[in-house]
Amino acid sequence: MIKGVLNMVRKSYKKTKTRIRKKRKNKFFSYAVIFIWVILLGTSIGIYSYNHSNKHTKMVIAATDNKNQNNRKSDDNRLNKQNVDNKSSKNDKSDKKDNNVKEKGSIKEKSNITDKKDSSIKKKEAISVVIDSNKKVENKKVENKNTQQSTTEQKTKSTTIENKEASKSKGTENAKDTYDNVKKVKFNAENKVIVIDPGHADHPNLEKEPIAPGSKTMKIKDGGGTRGTFTKTPEYVVAMKVAKKLKTLLEQKGFTVIMTKTDNSVSLGNVERAEIGNKANAALVIRIHADGAANASAHGASMLVPALTKCTAPIYDESKRCGKIVIDTLTKEVGMYNRGVVYRKDITGFNWSKVPVILIEMGFMTNEQEDHLLNSPDYQDSIAKGLADGIQKALTP
Numbered sequence: 001m002i003k004g005v006l007n008m009v010r011k012s013y014k015k016t017k018t019r020i021r022k023k024r025k026n027k028f029f030s031y032a033v034i035f036i037w038v039i040l041l042g043t044s045i046g047i048y049s050y051n052h053s054n055k056h057t058k059m060v061i062a063a064t065d066n067k068n069q070n071n072r073k074s075d076d077n078r079l080n081k082q083n084v085d086n087k088s089s090k091n092d093k094s095d096k097k098d099n100n101v102k103e104k105g106s107i108k109e110k111s112n113i114t115d116k117k118d119s120s121i122k123k124k125e126a127i128s129v130v131i132d133s134n135k136k137v138e139n140k141k142v143e144n145k146n147t148q149q150s151t152t153e154q155k156t157k158s159t160t161i162e163n164k165e166a167s168k169s170k171g172t173e174n175a176k177d178t179y180d181n182v183k184k185v186k187f188n189a190e191n192k193v194i195v196i197d198p199g200h201a202d203h204p205n206l207e208k209e210p211i212a213p214g215s216k217t218m219k220i221k222d223g224g225g226t227r228g229t230f231t232k233t234p235e236y237v238v239a240m241k242v243a244k245k246l247k248t249l250l251e252q253k254g255f256t257v258i259m260t261k262t263d264n265s266v267s268l269g270n271v272e273r274a275e276i277g278n279k280a281n282a283a284l285v286i287r288i289h290a291d292g293a294a295n296a297s298a299h300g301a302s303m304l305v306p307a308l309t310k311c312t313a314p315i316y317d318e319s320k321r322c323g324k325i326v327i328d329t330l331t332k333e334v335g336m337y338n339r340g341v342v343y344r345k346d347i348t349g350f351n352w353s354k355v356p357v358i359l360i361e362m363g364f365m366t367n368e369q370e371d372h373l374l375n376s377p378d379y380q381d382s383i384a385k386g387l388a389d390g391i392q393k394a395l396t397p
């Protein structure tokens with residue numbers, strides 16, 4: 001009985017074992033088959049896609065190269081621009097509340113025409129190159145008609161056409177049209193009225209006024225100006241002293257001089273200052289300021305002039321012409337570092353002016369040497385003389 005039972009158990013054990021083995025074998029086989037299929041499928045997809053993507057990859061590589069080249073180009077442009085911006089940013093401390101938007105005018109003129117494809121930054125530059133090219137052509141036509149000139153003209157004309165196309169491609173306001181259609185203030189040797197505008201007052205004026213006629217952008221009337229880091233003398237003190245000395249010298253030269261103010265306690269807004277020049281129909285308004293910068297080594301004189309915009313178009317040429325002559329004469333006579341002409345579209349007193357206007361930054365009150373110099377009566381005399389001589393040179397036929 002027991003034997004029979006044991007045999008049955010043994011048999012059923014063996015049966016189950018073989019069944020399990022069979023099952024395992026089956027499972028193993030099916031897994032193996034699936035595995036092989038997956039490998040085969042994967043390989044064939046791989047080969048297929050490799051063959052087809054080869055062409056695309058080549059194209060993509062080429063495209064990426066182009067992109068990189070373009071990026072490099074526009075990086076260069078940006079760097080160049082930054083360099084110029086950096087240079088001018090040192091000049092700008094006197095108008096401390098001004099934003100950092102640098103007038104591109106100065107950059108524009110130096111820009112390379114051939115880079116016009118690059119980006120929208122270049123479009124504006126192209127526009128001003130057009131203006132300059134046109135002027136060159138005009139000047140040369142008047143001067144002479146030799147053969148050299150005609151080749152230059154041809155070159156200039158073709159450049160102009162290229163640039164016109166460049167500027168057309170962008171549907172923004174065309175500064176060239178604005179500039180061409182406007183009646184420009186011309187040099188007038190008969191007009192001997194000079195307006196001198198000493199910067200700032202003995203207290204800031206935080207009231208706001210529109211930055212330009214019709215503009216919604218409001219700017220404070222007077223941030224108060226800078227002061228000597230070492231002498232502690234405020235900017236307005238130096239500005240008034242030089243302004244009064246300049247008045248005397250210009251009157252000696254036969255000019256009629258109007259001061260926007262002679263008292264440091266009087267605080268004027270920049271619209272009011274501009275209106276004084278406009279009412280006088282001045283041949284030139286000169287605004288007297290001194291600079292300040294975080295960098296104590298910054299030094300030298302800068303000449304700020306209006307950038308070419310819709311509202312400054314009538315006075316742009318003449319302001320620029322006078323500004324260049326005056327800064328060159330001043331720095332040469334006084335022996336100070338010439339930081340050059342800086343084009344600004346963010347200066348309220350420029351934007352409201354209907355007569356040519358320039359703003360001299362006589363040096364940095366944050367620079368130890370210049371701070372002491374600007375406080376010296378002799379140095380103030382020589383600055384006034386340099387300015388007077390420059391103005392005479394600019395306004396005498």
Ligand SMILES: [Zn+2]
Pocket residue numbers: 094095199200225226235289290
């Ligand atoms: Zn100032």
